[in-house]
Amino acid sequence: MFPSVETDIYTLKPIGIVKSEYQEPADVPIKGGNAVIEIFSEYQQGLLRITENSHLWIQMWFHKADRDLLKVVPGKVNSDLPEYGVFAIRAIGRPNPIGLTLVGLERVEDNLLYVSGLDAIEGTPVLDIKPYYEQEIVFSPHTPYIRPKKREMRQEIFLKQALNHHQEKCAGLLLGVRMALIADDYFGQLNTSELKITVSGSACLADVLQGLCNARLANPPRFRYNDASELEQSVWEKDGKLLTITVKHEATNDELLEPADEQLFIINFQE
Numbered sequence: 001m002f003p004s005v006e007t008d009i010y011t012l013k014p015i016g017i018v019k020s021e022y023q024e025p026a027d028v029p030i031k032g033g034n035a036v037i038e039i040f041s042e043y044q045q046g047l048l049r050i051t052e053n054s055h056l057w058i059q060m061w062f063h064k065a066d067r068d069l070l071k072v073v074p075g076k077v078n079s080d081l082p083e084y085g086v087f088a089i090r091a092i093g094r095p096n097p098i099g100l101t102l103v104g105l106e107r108v109e110d111n112l113l114y115v116s117g118l119d120a121i122e123g124t125p126v127l128d129i130k131p132y133y134e135q136e137i138v139f140s141p142h143t144p145y146i147r148p149k150k151r152e153m154r155q156e157i158f159l160k161q162a163l164n165h166h167q168e169k170c171a172g173l174l175l176g177v178r179m180a181l182i183a184d185d186y187f188g189q190l191n192t193s194e195l196k197i198t199v200s201g202s203a204c205l206a207d208v209l210q211g212l213c214n215a216r217l218a219n220p221p222r223f224r225y226n227d228a229s230e231l232e233q234s235v236w237e238k239d240g241k242l243l244t245i246t247v248k249h250e251a252t253n254d255e256l257l258e259p260a261d262e263q264l265f266i267i268n269f270q271e
């Protein structure tokens with residue numbers, strides 16, 4: 001016997017609140033930012049052993065969101081995109097504006113969780129916290145490509161994705177992000193079975209590009225790596241078109257996000 005449902009209204013009590021530098025939804029960058037989650041004292045025992053996790057799912061109530069929406073254009077990312085149903089994308093506005101964000105847990109002090117990557121404003125009620133488990137990882141899922149109109153936003157997202165995958169902000173990571181941006185200019189979505197990538201150079205560069213393209217070695221075979229000490233290069237192939245991106249010279253870490261593509265790379269495109 002199922003219990004009878006007497007009401008379609010559920011009561012949620014926030015277990016904490018977000019402390020953030022962002023005051024309005026429009027201020028929050030796509031990649032989120034550093035924030036503190038203050039857990040109310042009556043729920044603090046629920047944090048026991050939480051530091052055994054590096055990443056957490058944070059469920060929030062986006063209290064300023066529009067609840068009357070069922071279809072939206074993801075305009076914050078790109079106003080040229082078509083409409084999507086709110087259940088098909090991660091728009092803030094929806095009938096029950098529950099936010100679900102994966103954050104890094106940096107440290108815990110008493111009832112305060114210091115987190116990174118949280119896309120919530122000051123005062124956002126927190127409903128629940130759950131750990132992120134490795135068995136939840138789907139390496140190469142099918143997703144719509146909600147392509148940001150601005151290249152800087154694409155770079156921000158690639159940087160976040162690359163850091164999640166590679167876990168260090170090394171020269172290989174920055175070169176990989178820059179190469180992925182160029183490949184995105186030519187081919188669009190990088191996570192597609194038609195796009196094949198061959199990387200020569202450092203293991204860091206290869207690891208980052210594999211993570212950014214979600215390219216497996218098999219099923220289908222999309223990724224190849226040649227261990228090379230002299231050359232840092234990625235070759236991208238789709239529909240008979242070939243894009244070759246070769247690093248011109250060694251640069252220091254800080255310089256890799258600033259220069260124009262042509263200063264860093266020799267770019268060759270064959271149709």
Ligand SMILES: [Zn+2]
Nearest residue numbers: 168170172204
């Ligand atoms: Zn590295």
